[in-house]
Amino acid sequence: MIDIDKMTSDQWLNYREDLIDAHLAKGLSLTPDPNCKTCDSVNDYICFECECSQIDKGRSLEVCSVCSCEFSPEDEGGVIGEFGILPVAFCPTCLCCMMDMADQFRGEDDENV
């Protein structure tokens, strides 16, 4: 586990940049909260607290590779894995449909495998 308390400020900044990169790489955005008094949505400024909470939320969320919905593997299920080197995530609905489809294919192709 990463111990934020023991980090130097440089390490912490790097760590934070990684978090933001990972967040954006998921296709999630960091947007000012219109309900927050510190955020400035006109200038696209997001305050530290909102940034943190959005990153935290993003960390527990995956974006489904099929339907692009956001889901929480911990709370909702679904699966995270890799197709070769390609990281993929499937929401519970798409996972279920894929299993059905795979079953259908498997049934039809039994003799050819």
Ligand SMILES: [Zn+2]
């Ligand atoms: Zn804010």
Ligand SMILES: [Zn+2]
């Ligand atoms: Zn999906």
